[in-house]
Amino acid sequence: MVHVSWGLxxxxxxxxxxxxxxxxxxxxxxxxxxxxxxxIAVRRLNLDAASYRQLADEHANNGLAIRDAVLEIIRxxxxxxxxxxxxxxxxxxxxxxxxxxxxxxxxxxQSVASxxxxxxxxxxxxxxxxxxxxxxxxxxxAGRAILFGRSIAAVLPADxxxxxxxxxxxxxxxxALVDRVVRETKARSVCVLGAAGKSGSLSLAAAxxxxxxxxxxxxxTEREADNLRATGLADEVVVADARDPLAVSTVVGxxxxxxxxxxxxxxxxxxxxxxxxxxxxxxxxxxATSFAGAALGAEGMAADLTMLVGNGYTPGHAExxxxxxxxxxGVAHLFATRGRA
Amino acid sequence: MVHVSWGLxxxxxxxxxxxxxxxxxxxxxxxxxxxxxxxIAVRRLNLDAASYRQLADEHANNGLAIRDAVLEIIRxxxxxxxxxxxxxxxxxxxxxxxxxxxxxxxxxxQSVASxxxxxxxxxxxxxxxxxxxxxxxxxxxAGRAILFGRSIAAVLPADxxxxxxxxxxxxxxxxALVDRVVRETKARSVCVLGAAGKSGSLSLAAAxxxxxxxxxxxxxTEREADNLRATGLADEVVVADARDPLAVSTVVGxxxxxxxxxxxxxxxxxxxxxxxxxxxxxxxxxxATSFAGAALGAEGMAADLTMLVGNGYTPGHAExxxxxxxxxxGVAHLFATRGRA
Numbered sequence: 316m317v318h319v320s321w322g323l324x325x326x327x328x329x330x331x332x333x334x335x336x337x338x339x340x341x342x343x344x345x346x347x348x349x350x351x352x353x354x355i356a357v358r359r360l361n362l363d364a365a366s367y368r369q370l371a372d373e374h375a376n377n378g379l380a381i382r383d384a385v386l387e388i389i390r391x392x393x394x395x396x397x398x399x400x401x402x403x404x405x406x407x408x409x410x411x412x413x414x415x416x417x418x419x420x421x422x423x424x425q426s427v428a429s430x431x432x433x434x435x436x437x438x439x440x441x442x443x444x445x446x447x448x449x450x451x452x453x454x455x456x457a458g459r460a461i462l463f464g465r466s467i468a469a470v471l472p473a474d475x476x477x478x479x480x481x482x483x484x485x486x487x488x489x490x491a492l493v494d495r496v497v498r499e500t501k502a503r504s505v506c507v508l509g510a511a512g513k514s515g516s517l518s519l520a521a522a523x524x525x526x527x528x529x530x531x532x533x534x535x536t537e538r539e540a541d542n543l544r545a546t547g548l549a550d551e552v553v554v555a556d557a558r559d560p561l562a563v564s565t566v567v568g569x570x571x572x573x574x575x576x577x578x579x580x581x582x583x584x585x586x587x588x589x590x591x592x593x594x595x596x597x598x599x600x601x602x603a604t605s606f607a608g609a610a611l612g613a614e615g616m617a618a619d620l621t622m623l624v625g626n627g628y629t630p631g632h633a634e635x636x637x638x639x640x641x642x643x644x645g646v647a648h649l650f651a652t653r654g655r656a
Numbered sequence: 657m658v659h660v661s662w663g664l665x666x667x668x669x670x671x672x673x674x675x676x677x678x679x680x681x682x683x684x685x686x687x688x689x690x691x692x693x694x695x696i697a698v699r700r701l702n703l704d705a706a707s708y709r710q711l712a713d714e715h716a717n718n719g720l721a722i723r724d725a726v727l728e729i730i731r732x733x734x735x736x737x738x739x740x741x742x743x744x745x746x747x748x749x750x751x752x753x754x755x756x757x758x759x760x761x762x763x764x765x766q767s768v769a770s771x772x773x774x775x776x777x778x779x780x781x782x783x784x785x786x787x788x789x790x791x792x793x794x795x796x797x798a799g800r801a802i803l804f805g806r807s808i809a810a811v812l813p814a815d816x817x818x819x820x821x822x823x824x825x826x827x828x829x830x831x832a833l834v835d836r837v838v839r840e841t842k843a844r845s846v847c848v849l850g851a852a853g854k855s856g857s858l859s860l861a862a863a864x865x866x867x868x869x870x871x872x873x874x875x876x877t878e879r880e881a882d883n884l885r886a887t888g889l890a891d892e893v894v895v896a897d898a899r900d901p902l903a904v905s906t907v908v909g910x911x912x913x914x915x916x917x918x919x920x921x922x923x924x925x926x927x928x929x930x931x932x933x934x935x936x937x938x939x940x941x942x943x944a945t946s947f948a949g950a951a952l953g954a955e956g957m958a959a960d961l962t963m964l965v966g967n968g969y970t971p972g973h974a975e976x977x978x979x980x981x982x983x984x985x986g987v988a989h990l991f992a993t994r995g996r997a
Contacts, residue, residue: 323957325902335901335926337956401948435956465958488955560676561666585676599947599965606940606947606965607742614829614968615678615776616664617806624940624947624963627955 322351322418322464327437329393336463337435342393344437344461350416351464355408355427357438360395360454361481363402367452370397378449385454389440396434403433404452405481406460407471419468426477428484429460430467430633437461453478469633480637482650486514487636488627489600490521493575495629496596497525502572504529506590508557509578510549511539514600516649518575519548520639531567533557535578542652546645558582564589576601584608585616593619600625663692663759663805668778670734677804678776683734685778685802691757692805696749696768698779701736701795702822704743708793711738719790726795730781737775744774745793746822747801748812760809767818769825770801771808771974778802794819810974821978823991827855828977830941831862832970834916837937838866843913845870847931849898850919851890852880855941857990859916860889861980872908874898876919883993887986899923905930917942925949926957934960941966 326349328334329341336342348354362385374380389395396403410425421427429436442457462468471480497505505522509515510532519530532549534540535556544552553566557578563586564570570592576583581603588609591597597620599609609622640646667690669675670682677683689695703711703726715721730736737744751766762768770777783798803809812821838846846863850856851873860871873890875881876897885893894907898919904927905911911933917924922944929950932938938961940950950963981987 333900333902335953335956337952338926431956431958432952434952467955467958559674561674585679602948602951604947606945607943609965610943610968611678611773611775613965614808615676615772617772617808617969618967619969619971620967622965622967624950624954624965626959626961626963627951628958628960630960 324435324437324461324463327461335435337432340392342437344393344439344459348412348414348461350414351418352414353410353417353419353421353462353468354412355406355429355460355462356411357406357408357456357458357460359407360404360433360456361406362395362404362452362454363397363400364452365400366397366402366404369400380449382444382447382449386440386444389438394433394436394438401434403436405429405485406433406436406438407477407481408460411459416464418464419462419466421468426471427468428471428481429462430469430484430487436466467628472637474641475637479640479650482513483517483636483640484633486517487632488625488629489514489575489577490517490639491629491632491635492598492623492625493518493521494525494635496573496598496623497522497527500572500596501526502596503527504531504571505573505575506531506533506567506571507549507575507577508533508563508583508587509576510534511543511649512577513650513653515577516546516548516646517636517639518577520643520646521635522573523548524639529571531571533563533566542649546648548643548645557586560585560589563587571595573598576604579603581605582608585612588613588616588618588620591618591620596621596623598623598625665776665778665802665804668802676776678773681733683778685734685780685800689753689755689802691755692759693755694751694758694760694762694803694809695753696747696770696801696803697752698747698749698797698799698801700748701745701774701797702747703736703745703793703795704738704741705793706741707738707743707745710741721790723785723788723790727781727785730779735774735777735779742775744777746770746826747774747777747779748818748822749801752800757805759805760803760807762809767812768809769812769822770803771810771825771828777807808969813978816978820981820991823854824858824977824981825974827858828973829966829968829970830855830916830918831858831980832973832976833939833964833966834859834862835866835976836970837914837939837964838863838868841913841937842867843937844868845872845912846914846916847872847874847908847912848890848916848918849874849904849924849928850917851875851893852884852990853918854991854994856918857887857889857987858977858980859918861984861987862976863914864889865980870912872912874904874907883990887989889984889986898927901926901930904928912936914939917945920944922946923949926953929954929957929959929961932959932961937962937964939964939966
């Protein structure tokens with residue numbers, strides 16, 4: 316039996332000793348590859364939007380100052396883990412070296428994206444970021460990153476632009492969990508809050524494929540409603556502020572069996588609870604979800620619901636999401652629309 | 657069909673209009689009973705521990721000042737909703753008047769406890785709290801409270817002291833959800849973190865009755881371990897800091913199918929995830945749970961787990977918890993021990 320702590324990168328933790336890499340202040344990105352690890356020659360970081368915004372604000376949008384700040388974080392922490400926002404991002408690069416005990420199935424030369432957060436990934440920058448001007452979340456770079464035995468990585472598909480693949484990977488946990496829940500509960504009615512976004516549109520496509528026959532897409536504006544209607548991903552497109560429980564339940568009408576919260580603003584717990592029928596399931600994907608808001612909200616409304624923390628990992632999630640993207644022109648259309656927004 | 661917003665107490669909301677009672681700043685506890693409501697002659701409030709501690713700190717443990725503060729909150733908000741902690745508590749009293757459309761099944765004269773939070777319960781105090789000296793969370797009072805169509809109330813059992821019944825009701829959501837999850841997943845191994853507490857001991861008893869055959873109780877100290885061992889509620893009693901993921905996974909050993917987090921301190925997400933086998937379930941009951949900590953933690957460890965927000969409401973939860981309390985001397989022993997601690 317493999318020990319439970321195997322493959323978590325514990326011996327890359329420098330400070331404080333004994334915590335997991337994500338909780339660590341500083342990781343060691345330099346020492347030799349362990350047998351369960353994979354080394355990546357990094358060519359691009361995709362900073363978390365909240366992290367980049369914070370750095371841009373702190374440095375008054377001065378690109379070179381932002382660049383220096385990113386370099387300093389990576390130098391002192393051994394990972395791109397913004398100490399203010401607590402967030403990271405993703406990376407892409409080429410597989411350089413594969414440990415003899417690695418179970419990730421990667422081979423040198425493959426182009427891959429890391430699907431675990433940069434907040435737990437040992438990273439060293441070797442080019443002082445000289446090819447990045449500090450403007451925007453896409454950081455061109457040369458460096459080295461380490462994937463652990465349990466890290467998740469996906470081979471970049473040959474048929475899609477790198478940026479599209481990254482965007483799909485970024486939200487791939489959502490459609491995978493929606494697929495599982497709809498199949499397991501045999502739910503027929505699903506409402507997605509934030510349905511015109513990336514995770515939202517993929518969730519709609521996943522629910523449809525999994526057998527749902529009444530798909531409600533909730534969006535905040537008429538403009539988003541028009542975009543979503545044009546795709547045909549939802550059977551009913553409704554407009555409401557997801558933070559207004561009564562507005563949500565009114566526009567949804569007959570409660571659904573599964574609600575999926577993809578709206579990245581706080582305060583969407585009560586609306587999704589109210590829109591879901593007794594015995595149903597609410598899946599929270601938004602990182603802005605309040606645990607207490609959900610728990611006490613359901614209790615206060617005597618709502619007999621299963622409420623799920625949206626786990627970003629489900630086996631096969633990257634492939635499922637890419638497949639949904641490829642086979643739904645409507646999803647691709649919404650991804651492109653969001654890119655321009 | 658009953659409209660979805662029926663029975664939520666919307667027309668008791670004074671400010672701001674349009675939100676649910678829990679989110680409201682001020683409720684109206686005075687106006688006439690609606691047909692779906694029940695009026696309670698309140699005799700005791702059981703303040704949430706965090707709320708009382710905050711008030712005691714703010715007023716330097718001056719009982720009369722604490723009493724004035726509680727009165728002022730109820731007077732200005734129309735409910736006992738501590739604006740600093742955001743928490744409330746529970747109440748007990750006697751059913752005074754039952755609206756013609758009420759579905760709660762109550763009749764005048766019954767002694768009941770309200771199982772919904774005081775943060776959403778219209779409340780008026782009529783005796784200026786003159787029989788309470790401000791020391792302790794149990795507030796003797798005379799007043800009036802309103803239960804809505806969807807509020808939950810439990811008739812106080814004749815065979816148990818009122819304080820015990822309240823303590824059991826306070827945590828009754830936990831054993832009810834553990835019962836459901838263990839039965840539905842047919843799990844045989846269950847670990848409860850914080851197993852010697854009230855929700856923890858009831859969760860162990862519920863898991864046993866639901867068919868689990870390997871029950872691990874995790875506690876923070878040898879003293880609690882001794883107390884728990886004496887009850888026989890767990891098959892294995894282990895000692896670790898629930899905030900230390902590696903310590904937790906080491907003492908639990910072979911991962912369990914269901915983990916139940918009943919530890920009311922932040923930072924227990926990763927340990928419970930690491931202690932749970934692939935395909936298993938983690939139930940988070942602690943209000944100190946970090947949504948992002950759970951979601952990103954599972955993703956970072958590639959943990960294919962179902963993670964549940966501990967819903968405080970499951971039909972029949974109060975009766976189930978009382979029954980477990982009555983039929984397990986060990987549970988009663990731990991409740992008594994905690995009361996003295």
